[in-house]
Amino acid sequence: MLGLTAEIWQPVRLTLQLALLTTVILILMGAPLAFWLARSRWRWKEVVGALVAIPLVLPPTVLGFYLLVALGPHGPGGWLASLWGGRTLAFSFPGLVFGSVLFSMPFVVQPIRNAFEAMGDRPLEVAATLRASPWRAFWTVAVPLARPGFLTGAILGFAHTVGEFGVVLMIGGNIPGETNVLSIAIFDYVETSQWAQANLLAGGMVVFSFCAILAMMLIEKRIGGTAS
Amino acid sequence: MNLHARFCAHLGDFALEVEFQVPARGVTALFGPSGCGKTSLLRAIAGLNRVADGYFAIGGDVWQDAARFRPVHQRPIGYVFQEASLFPHLNVSGNLVYGAPKRFDPNAIRFNEVVDLLGLGKLLDRSPRHLSGGERQRVAIGRALLSQPKLLLMDEPLSGLDKLTKDEILPFLERLHETLSLPVLYVSHDMSEIERLADQLVLMQSGRVLAAGPISQLQSDPELPLVSSPDAAVSLDATVDAHDPSDGMTSLVVPGGRFLVPSAGALAGERRRLRILAGDVSLAREPPNRSTILNILRARIISAQETGDHQMTAVLGLGDDGLGARLLTRVTRRSWNNLGLAPGVTVYAQVKSVALVRRRGAAISERANVPALATRHA
Numbered sequence: 001m002l003g004l005t006a007e008i009w010q011p012v013r014l015t016l017q018l019a020l021l022t023t024v025i026l027i028l029m030g031a032p033l034a035f036w037l038a039r040s041r042w043r044w045k046e047v048v049g050a051l052v053a054i055p056l057v058l059p060p061t062v063l064g065f066y067l068l069v070a071l072g073p074h075g076p077g078g079w080l081a082s083l084w085g086g087r088t089l090a091f092s093f094p095g096l097v098f099g100s101v102l103f104s105m106p107f108v109v110q111p112i113r114n115a116f117e118a119m120g121d122r123p124l125e126v127a128a129t130l131r132a133s134p135w136r137a138f139w140t141v142a143v144p145l146a147r148p149g150f151l152t153g154a155i156l157g158f159a160h161t162v163g164e165f166g167v168v169l170m171i172g173g174n175i176p177g178e179t180n181v182l183s184i185a186i187f188d189y190v191e192t193s194q195w196a197q198a199n200l201l202a203g204g205m206v207v208f209s210f211c212a213i214l215a216m217m218l219i220e221k222r223i224g225g226t227a228s
Numbered sequence: 229m230n231l232h233a234r235f236c237a238h239l240g241d242f243a244l245e246v247e248f249q250v251p252a253r254g255v256t257a258l259f260g261p262s263g264c265g266k267t268s269l270l271r272a273i274a275g276l277n278r279v280a281d282g283y284f285a286i287g288g289d290v291w292q293d294a295a296r297f298r299p300v301h302q303r304p305i306g307y308v309f310q311e312a313s314l315f316p317h318l319n320v321s322g323n324l325v326y327g328a329p330k331r332f333d334p335n336a337i338r339f340n341e342v343v344d345l346l347g348l349g350k351l352l353d354r355s356p357r358h359l360s361g362g363e364r365q366r367v368a369i370g371r372a373l374l375s376q377p378k379l380l381l382m383d384e385p386l387s388g389l390d391k392l393t394k395d396e397i398l399p400f401l402e403r404l405h406e407t408l409s410l411p412v413l414y415v416s417h418d419m420s421e422i423e424r425l426a427d428q429l430v431l432m433q434s435g436r437v438l439a440a441g442p443i444s445q446l447q448s449d450p451e452l453p454l455v456s457s458p459d460a461a462v463s464l465d466a467t468v469d470a471h472d473p474s475d476g477m478t479s480l481v482v483p484g485g486r487f488l489v490p491s492a493g494a495l496a497g498e499r500r501r502l503r504i505l506a507g508d509v510s511l512a513r514e515p516p517n518r519s520t521i522l523n524i525l526r527a528r529i530i531s532a533q534e535t536g537d538h539q540m541t542a543v544l545g546l547g548d549d550g551l552g553a554r555l556l557t558r559v560t561r562r563s564w565n566n567l568g569l570a571p572g573v574t575v576y577a578q579v580k581s582v583a584l585v586r587r588r589g590a591a592i593s594e595r596a597n598v599p600a601l602a603t604r605h606a
Contacts, residue, residue, distance in 0.1 A: 122313050125276055128300035129307035130327025130375045137301075140326075144317040 008201055010177055011185035018093070018181060019161040022100040026108040026157045027150065029101070034109045034149075035142065038116035053106045063103060064170025071095045071171060091173045096181075099167045104160045108153040115149025116142060155216050159209060229253070229287035231379070231411065235272045236281040244268050244279075248440040250428045252286050252379070252411040257422040257443070260432030266415045269432070270383050273413065274307050275300040286379055286411070306372030308382040312364035314356035320367050321352045327375030337408070342370045345407065346400050362393035366400060373408075380412040386421060394421075401425055423463045423503050424585045448543050448554035455543070455556060456535040460506040463585065464553050468494040477522075484545065484552010485525040489582045503583040506541055506556035512576045513567050523579035527555065529571050532564070540564040544577055555579070 037049050055063055068090055071077030077089035077098075089095040123145055127137035143150070165183040172179035174188060182201060189198035234247040244265045250256045258266045271277040273284055275291070275298065284291045291298045306327075314323050324339065343349050346366045356364060365385055372380060385401075386394045398421070405412070405425060416422055422429065422443070429446045431438040431454070438453070439446050447454050447462045454460060466480035466487065471494045478491040480500055487502060494500065516524060528550025532542040538561040546552030555577055559569075569575065 122309070122311075123315065125300070126307070126309070126313050126315070127326075128276070129274060129305055129381075130371065131301050131304075131329075132327070133301055141315060145315075147317075 008185070008197055011180050011182050011201070012204070014093075014177060014180065015162055015182040018096055018100060019158045021097055022104055022161045023108070023154055023158045025097070025101050026104060027154060030105065030108040030112055030153060030157075031143070031150070034112035035116055035138065037109070037113045052109050055103045056106050060103065060164070060166025061170055064099070064167040067095075067099045067102070067167065067171045071098065090171050091175060091179060093178050096168060096172045096179055099171050100161045100164060103164060103167050104157045107160045108157040111152040111156065112146060112149040115146035115152075119145045151216055151219075155213060159212070162205070162209070231256070231286045231413075232283070233269070233273060234283040235269060235279045237268070237272065237277070237279040239268060242268075242435060244272070244435045246432070246435070246437045248430050248437045250430065250440055253409065254427035255405055255412045255414050255425045256428040256430060257426035258413060258415045258430045258432060259419070259422055259426075260417065262417055263434075264432045265435040266417070266432055267383055270381050270413060270415050273379075274305055274381055275303050276307075289378075304376070304378040306375055306377035306380040308365070308368050308372050308380070308385045310384045310388055312356075312361075312368040314359075314364055314367055314371075316356055318356075319352070320348065320354050320356070320359070323356065323367055323371050324348070324352075324374055326371060329376055333376070336376050337373050339374060342373050345403055346370045360393070361389050362396045365389065365393075365397060369400070369404070373404075373410075377410065380410050382412060382414045384415050384417070387416070387418070398424060419457075419459065419461075423461065424501070444554065448556055450531045450533055450543055455506075455533070455541055458536075460541060460556050460558065461503055462506075462554060462556055464502045464504065466500050466502050468496055468498040468500060470496055482546065482553040484547030484550075485527075487525075487579070487582050488522045489584055491584055501585050503585045504555055504579055505581070506558040508580040508582075509544075509555055509557035510578045510580070511542075511557055511559060511563075511567065511569065512578060513573075515576050516578065519578065521578045521580055523582060525555075525577045525579065527552075527575055527577045529569060529573050529575060530554070531571050532569070534561065538562070540569075542569070542571075544575070546577075548574065550574075 033052070037045060037052075069075055071089035073088045077095065078087065081087060081089050086092075089098065119142065123141050124137050127141045128134075132140065163183060164181075165187070168179065168181055168184055172181070172184070174180040174184045180188075182205060186198050186201050189195070189201070229252045230249055231252040232249045235244055237244045242265065246265070246269055258269060260266055268277060272279045272282060278297065281294075283293045290296065291303055315326065318326065324342070328339070329336070343352070346369060348366060348370055351359060351363055351367065356367070359367065369382075369385065386397060389397065402424065414422070414425060426443050428441060429443045430440040431446055431452060433453075439449065443463050444465070446452055447460070449455065464482045466482045469479040469481050469486065471478045471491070473493070476490050476492075477488050478494045478500075480487045480489060480502065482502070489502065491500075525546055526548055527544040527546050528548070530543045530545050530550055532540050535541040535558070539558055540561050541556060541558045544550070544555045544557055546555065557577060
């Protein structure tokens with residue numbers, strides 16, 4: 001049993017690392033992007049909005065295919081990798097992070113954008129009349145008021161990255177400790193008829209997902225109810 | 229010190245073309261019917277609406293002109309919106325200090341003073357969610373004051389409130405006016421609010437300024453529509469001469485005349501504002517004797533015009549020479565003709581009712597542009 005735990009621990013840890021890193025990057029990148037999408041009066045901004053949303057409708061294998069090309073030795077990813085003596089970004093952890101960020105972006109950006117839009121112009125106008133610079137108004141008014149959107153975005157981005165399969169399969173492969181994430185590990189176990197391991201991982205995923213979502217919902221409810 | 233505004237803007241099919249100049253002290257009301265551009269003008273002054281063809285300066289400090297545009301957060305304004313718009317993620321204290329400068333300034337409006345002035349002491353730890361409409365608006369006013377503005381802009385701060393809440397807030401606004409020497413631009417379409425609060429009036433109609441000046445002057449200007457409105461009235465700032473506690477009558481002096489008004493008490497030299505409706509003033513050619521009307525004043529008819537159905541509305545100047553304070557009177561055309569009234573005729577104005585609308589009149593002294601609280605409290 002101990003051996004079994006050690007064996008499945010690696011994909012679990014890798015998956016959590018990937019999901020956490022992806023979520024953090026997406027929140028940092030997604031917040032300004034969502035703010036811009038919500039507030040800009042540029043008439044073509046929805047083109048950018050559509051580009052961000054494309055992974056919602058695109059088959060993961062299509063995105064994975066293009067990522068493979070882009071990250072491979074003959075794409076920009078390969079050029080980037082050559083800077084530190086590598087050959088390709090495909091089949092590597094950084095490549096996986098890059099793909100996950102692109103693929104999960106709409107799940108993070110959309111809820112945050114909705115929250116910024118629901119807030120309306122008024123709070124920022126009030127902040128400006130109180131001498132707050134746009135930068136200060138963003139951090140002290142817009143971000144706190146959009147908090148539910150951030151929380152929803154973080155949950156969705158994290159869960160979506162944990163559950164991602166198609167893109168990882170295309171650009172990651174299953175290098176242990178590098179790209180062998182949970183969903184791939186489960187697939188491998190099933191393929192090789194290691195039902196016990198598959199069961200443990202799959203069951204763990206169910207329990208983990210349920211707990212994460214429940215915890216987030218409870219936290220948000222408590223914050224929302226007692227915020228002063 | 230003057231406040232000078234000029235804005236030309238086309239907002240859809242609505243054209244805003246305004247220019248006015250008023251002293252930068254006391255309360256200046258922007259008054260006009262709904263949709264006349266009052267709020268657009270106020271937003272333009274704040275910089276919230278960016279009007280390319282605009283000019284605004286207060287006491288020589290230019291906020292925008294053809295070449296410059298100072299963004300909202302660099303204008304020393306306080307802005308009170310129609311809805312209180314408190315930050316829901318901060319409690320009352322957090323809202324109050326949001327715009328307060330970090331640096332200590334001995335002349336600044338202080339936190340405790342604002343809390344006292346607006347009666348916020350019991351609310352400080354509460355969430356905006358748990359405040360009544362009137363309390364919210366008071367917090368919004370306090371928040372604007374604590375940002376240490378040089379000009380306070382108020383956009384119909386009472387219009388979203390019911391009558392009771394309005395009556396709860398108006399005294400606070402009056403105290404604000406008495407204790408702070410902060411110029412205020414106050415948008416309203418409710419003349420009764422303006423009569424209580426305003427010193428100057430900017431009269432607007434469909435995107436234009438009809439006139440700007442002291443409120444009593446505009447109210448009694450026969451060229452302006454205020455004279456012919458159904459509740460035409462004048463607001464007079466008077467000085468208390470004496471109070472007789474035996475029958476509760478206060479004697480007040482205005483240029484060219486004196487009024488006796490029942491009041492709870494007053495000290496000689498204090499300022500009060502009187503409001504006299506045109507319909508409460510009747511005219512006589514001879515001094516009436518043995519009348520229950522206490523206030524009978526010599527006056528001269530300055531101008532007259534027909535208003536409504538067979539009615540005459542006339543502007544009177546108090547005193548034999550007609551050079552004193554102005555009153556409005558509204559009489560039937562038949563009486564007018566029977567008495568042979570005409571501009572230039574000397575008459576006795578019988579004032580049936582005088583309302584004290586403000587405990588104190590306009591502050592007489594101008595205390596430069598330092599928005600500090602006076603130590604004197606009501």
